[in-house]
Amino acid sequence: MNESSEGKNILIALALCAVFYYGYNSYIAKKYPRANNANTTSETAATPDTTIEAAQPSTRSAAPAANTTVPATIAPSQTARLEQEALLFSSDSLNLRFAQDDSSLQVAQLPRYHEGLSDDSPLVNLTKSPLIVQGSLSATQFEPHLGFAAARSGNTLSFSRDIGTWQISQDFESSPDAHGLLLTVRYRNISQAPQELVSAVVFRENLQKAQKSGGFFSSGNNRVEDALVLATSSGVKREVVSKFCDAENGEVIMQGQGEDIAFAGLDMHYFLRAFQPLSGKMDFVVRRANDRSGDGCPVELVLSQKQGMVAAGDSVAIKFKAYLGPKNVADLNAFDPRLNDAIDLGFFGIVGQPLLKAVRWLYTAVGNYGLAIVIITALLKLLFYPMNKSAAVSMKRMQKLQPQMQALREKHKDDPRKQQQEMMKFMTANKINPAKGCLPMLPQIPVFLAFWNVLNNAIELRHAPFFGWINDLSAADPFYVTPLLLGAGMFLQQKMTPNPSMDKTQEKVMLMMPIIFTAMFFSMPSGMVIYMITNTVISIAQQQLINRRFV
Numbered sequence: 001m002n003e004s005s006e007g008k009n010i011l012i013a014l015a016l017c018a019v020f021y022y023g024y025n026s027y028i029a030k031k032y033p034r035a036n037n038a039n040t041t042s043e044t045a046a047t048p049d050t051t052i053e054a055a056q057p058s059t060r061s062a063a064p065a066a067n068t069t070v071p072a073t074i075a076p077s078q079t080a081r082l083e084q085e086a087l088l089f090s091s092d093s094l095n096l097r098f099a100q101d102d103s104s105l106q107v108a109q110l111p112r113y114h115e116g117l118s119d120d121s122p123l124v125n126l127t128k129s130p131l132i133v134q135g136s137l138s139a140t141q142f143e144p145h146l147g148f149a150a151a152r153s154g155n156t157l158s159f160s161r162d163i164g165t166w167q168i169s170q171d172f173e174s175s176p177d178a179h180g181l182l183l184t185v186r187y188r189n190i191s192q193a194p195q196e197l198v199s200a201v202v203f204r205e206n207l208q209k210a211q212k213s214g215g216f217f218s219s220g221n222n223r224v225e226d227a228l229v230l231a232t233s234s235g236v237k238r239e240v241v242s243k244f245c246d247a248e249n250g251e252v253i254m255q256g257q258g259e260d261i262a263f264a265g266l267d268m269h270y271f272l273r274a275f276q277p278l279s280g281k282m283d284f285v286v287r288r289a290n291d292r293s294g295d296g297c298p299v300e301l302v303l304s305q306k307q308g309m310v311a312a313g314d315s316v317a318i319k320f321k322a323y324l325g326p327k328n329v330a331d332l333n334a335f336d337p338r339l340n341d342a343i344d345l346g347f348f349g350i351v352g353q354p355l356l357k358a359v360r361w362l363y364t365a366v367g368n369y370g371l372a373i374v375i376i377t378a379l380l381k382l383l384f385y386p387m388n389k390s391a392a393v394s395m396k397r398m399q400k401l402q403p404q405m406q407a408l409r410e411k412h413k414d415d416p417r418k419q420q421q422e423m424m425k426f427m428t429a430n431k432i433n434p435a436k437g438c439l440p441m442l443p444q445i446p447v448f449l450a451f452w453n454v455l456n457n458a459i460e461l462r463h464a465p466f467f468g469w470i471n472d473l474s475a476a477d478p479f480y481v482t483p484l485l486l487g488a489g490m491f492l493q494q495k496m497t498p499n500p501s502m503d504k505t506q507e508k509v510m511l512m513m514p515i516i517f518t519a520m521f522f523s524m525p526s527g528m529v530i531y532m533i534t535n536t537v538i539s540i541a542q543q544q545l546i547n548r549r550f551v
Contacts, residue, residue, distance in 0.1 A: 082152060091174065091178075093178040096181065098157060102132050102145070103132065105133065106130050127273075132203070132205070133201070133202070139198060157172045170184075175321070178331065192312055194311050197316060198306055200303070202301070207245070207266075207296060225240045226266060232260060239253050239254060250290055252285055253287060259281060261276075263276045263342070269327075272326075272332075283304045345454060345457060359460065369460055370465075373530050380447060381535065388542060393546060398432055452528065456528065470482070477526050496547070
């Protein structure tokens with residue numbers, strides 16, 4: 001192997017590393033696109049006209065929801081109006097407002113969570129647009145109905161309407177569970193004869209496609225795009241909203257038959273809105289709804305069951321529990337542990353789960369999530385230190401023996417086969433192995449990626465302060481101090497790390513990497529940057545120790 005071929009191999013290896021890195025990031029970017037929301041770290045700001053003010057409720061009728069179809073005729077008996085305050089549910093964990101016109105959930109606010117750091121900022125609202133919830137007689141064709149009769153009895157709000165020879169009602173009941181809501185959809189046969197029933201429940205909402213990030217220097221918060229998530233006995237299915245927005249009207253994105261459905265709903269990065277069927281196995285379909293307005297992308301989730309024949313005057317009911325709240329492990333476990341499947345920690349989630357638990361446990365001990373990140377990073381570096389030491393010692397030995405290896409290359413430069421044989425003998429005699437410099441890194445990749453996903457998805461870091469100017473670990477450093485410190489540390493680490501086979505030109509190329517990473521981390525959450533800084537500083541300290549004691 002001559003010097004030029006070896007240099008070529010190094011450049012190929014570097015290119016492959018770059019392709020892997022950017023390929024992986026491209027995959028993640030497509031699967032979880034960043035939302036263009038520079039000023040908030042949650043999902044949708046509650047605008048003034050959607051803010052619930054229980055103290056001074058409005059008595060005017062709710063306006064019809066956008067993107068609904070008005071029936072040609074509405075029976076007068078079905079249009080009795082409720083006062084506005086009767087359409088409100090309020091608790092210390094959830095504020096809800098419904099609309100009588102289309103049996104929709106207009107607003108779902110979380111009193112304990114604000115859009116910004118200030119308590120004066122709007123409450124987090126879990127409805128992108130009115131969420132229409134209606135019973136239907138078909139799982140394949142649906143047009144939202146208007147003109148529901150409504151009644152309020154205690155903690156139960158009912159909307160009903162006659163559709164052909166059936167009376168269908170949606171009963172919403174406040175739940176004793178925090179962030180909970182109970183839903184019962186009833187189908188009553190109002191004809192004079194038995195009828196066959198396919199009971200379907202449609203959840204329809206007009207969602208918005210996330211805008212692209214502003215790039216390296218974006219001040220965005222790195223949150224991922226909303227996704228439709230459906231957990232069944234066969235696994236968790238997840239599709240980002242942009243896939244629905246790019247689909248044709250009526251196109252089916254997800255479907256299944258006879259499934260045990262743990263929950264179905266909308267994953268909004270740090271928050272979750274999920275419905276849990278309590279009535280056995282169901283068929284499901286998620287599709288792009290027909291859109292006549294061209295504004296947003298209406299999406300329908302349809303859950304259905306075949307009920308067989310229903311006698312005249314009899315009724316059938318389908319029941320649901322709904323969770324509308326944060327993706328906090330404690331809250332999810334208290335409501336239903338199965339909801340933890342909504343916390344997407346990526347391909348290496350089996351590694352990410354204990355890391356998330358470790359972050360939460362350390363927080364109880366030190367009272368600061370930033371410190372918890374630093375401590376876990378230090379412990380991980382200690383865990384992998386033997387591997388890193390073995391790699392560094394091997395690379396340092398190769399660096400010392402480089403003049404002799406270069407002499408062998410020159411000696412046998414006209415006979416590549418002989419050159420390779422002599423190089424192998426030389427390495428064996430001196431107990432050096434080039435692969436030892438790379439192989440120890442492989443077990444660390446799953447841990448690195450898992451912890452990365454934890455830091456990007458843990459709601460515990462949302463609005464969590466560290467020190468000084470860093471008052472939100474889920475948001476980017478507003479003054480770019482930590483990314484610049486990271487870049488300086490990476491540059492120092494690179495200068496200290498031996499590269500025995502790299503020539504001067506290649507070294508100059510590699511020195512560009514700290515600049516690239518610095519630019520990338522300008523828009524990354526502070527928690528991730530703190531993790532990388534801690535990792536870099538400890539790596540430098542370990543390299544210094546290895547240089548002085550083991551080489």
